[in-house]
Amino acid sequence: MKNLFNKSFIYLALILIVLVSYSVENAQAEDGYSENVIPKMTSDVSEFGKASSSSNYSGTPSWKAFDGVLNYQNGSTYNAWGTTKETGWLAYEFTTPKAISKYVMYNSGQWPTLFPNTWTFEAWDGSQWIVLDSQSNVTKEDWKTNPKQSFTFENTNYYNKYRVNITLANGATGTVRSGICELQMMEKISTPSEPNTExxxxxxxxxxxxxxxxxxxxxxxxxxxxxxxxxxxxxxxxxxxxxxxxxxxxxxxxxxxxxxxxxxxxxxxxxxxxxxxxxxxxxxxxxxxxxxxxxxxxxxxxxxxxxxxxxxxxxxxxxxxxxxxxxxxxxxxxxxxxxxxxxxxxxxx
Incomplete structure (x- = not known):
């Protein structure tokens, strides 16, 4: 009788675990995001949008952060945006407005001191920059451990232009003081129950x-x-x-x-x-x-x-x-x- 009780208890526990896992997975699926909405770039200007920055080092122009290559350097070729300053901004302007609510920044594990420590993610509303997300104390160890950093926030407003505004880097001492290998942006996928926003x-x-x-x-x-x-x-x-x-x-x-x-x-x-x-x-x-x-x-x-x-x-x-x-x-x-x-x-x- 005791063995039968123990087996019944184990079966019940397994069923509960499956139900909880199913609920969590479905909750995440409903709260999903699109793929990267910035097409691969080969120059600062394309038919889909424009890349720009506060400044850049020779060989690391703005569009390199949107070229689809996730590592910083291949031999003598740079695949990232970089600037000689510890502060600066990197922006992308869409030809049609987007309601961005997630962004991802990559570095390849190379040169983790180059990547941002403190920054804001902002949108241009036509007259001023609106801060949508703020991050601080993302250390070189964080970048080395996790070369892909992902950030989400609530935003239902549509803007043409977004930027990462870096206020502190991670202490690089070379010519390039701050940079981003790849910047991607995503929109939240609405569920049928969400109302339309004018x-x-x-x-x-x-x-x-x-x-x-x-x-x-x-x-x-x-x-x-x-x-x-x-x-x-x-x-x-x-x-x-x-x-x-x-x-x-x-x-x-x-x-x-x-x-x-x-x-x-x-x-x-x-x-x-x-x-x-x-x-x-x-x-x-x-x-x-x-x-x-x-x-x-x-x-x-x-x-x-x-x-x-x-x-x-x-x-x-x-x-x-x-x-x-x-x-x-x-x-x-x-x-x-x-x-x-x-x-x-x-x-x-």
Missing amino acids: SITLDKNALELLEGSQDKLIATVIPDTSKVVWSSSDDSIATVDQNGNVTAIREGEAIITAKIENTDIAATSTVIVKTPINEFSSAILSITLVNGITKEYDVTNKVLNDYLNWFDSAQGTSTFKFSKTISPYKKVTEYIVHDKIASFEVREY
């Missing part, structure tokens, strides 16, 4: 236009069935139609607002309108793309001639870059792809 973002936080020129703002809304209402803070400076087309009227500054109808959910872009200055410029180059968007640039004779020569000889996915000054950035470079150009017009003055 949001709206714009593809540009700021525009700089010349009087009489136009550009287009693109709004991304969640859910995509939501209606967007556009408005300008000052129609005498810049106007906007209900398709997001912005027209510069006179010199000044205006705020363009895209708002989800019947809600207070909105996104804004600052439009700075300038008067063309003959001393520095000679023409307005207006480029119409195959998707209907028009880009306008105030260019010098040299830039215009360089563009015309490039257009005649280039083909396919060859790009031509234009530099702009758009607040709050020191400089913004736009890349025009040759096979995306439908037509262009030169207006000399």
Whole structure:
């Protein structure tokens, strides 16, 4: 009788263990995350997004942290982003907004003193950096023991740009003082029971236009069935139609607002309108793309001639870059792809 009781107890315990294990595994599965949403990069700019950093050492540009190679160095080739400073930031800007709620940083076990000790993970909301996660005292021993460091946090807001902002490294004494072999970002996979979250973002936080020129703002809304209402803070400076087309009227500054109808959910872009200055410029180059968007640039004779020569000889996915000054950035470079150009017009003055 005693043996029968003992066997029954053991069977019951095994059943409970199986049930508990099943519950834990399913809870983890429901709280899952996507694969890395940053495509493999071979330069700082791709059709999917842009890599950037506060500074970098020669041979370790920003995009090396997104090249899919998890080790720091192969022979004389570096496969990581690195900077000569103990502080700095590494960022990735998506062409379409993402609700990132997990990130992973790798080092290969090589040079653990190079990797971050204290940092924040941040998102750019169009006017300021929002801290989504903070980490401190991740030592060189931690990196050596676990070359893959994974971090999760709650975030349901959609942003285009995210960065790791390092405030303390782990004491490297060589030329490179801080770095990241690989940075990956993930979105949380929603379960059917989670409610839809309404949001709206714009593809540009700021525009700089010349009087009489136009550009287009693109709004991304969640859910995509939501209606967007556009408005300008000052129609005498810049106007906007209900398709997001912005027209510069006179010199000044205006705020363009895209708002989800019947809600207070909105996104804004600052439009700075300038008067063309003959001393520095000679023409307005207006480029119409195959998707209907028009880009306008105030260019010098040299830039215009360089563009015309490039257009005649280039083909396919060859790009031509234009530099702009758009607040709050020191400089913004736009890349025009040759096979995306439908037509262009030169207006000399």
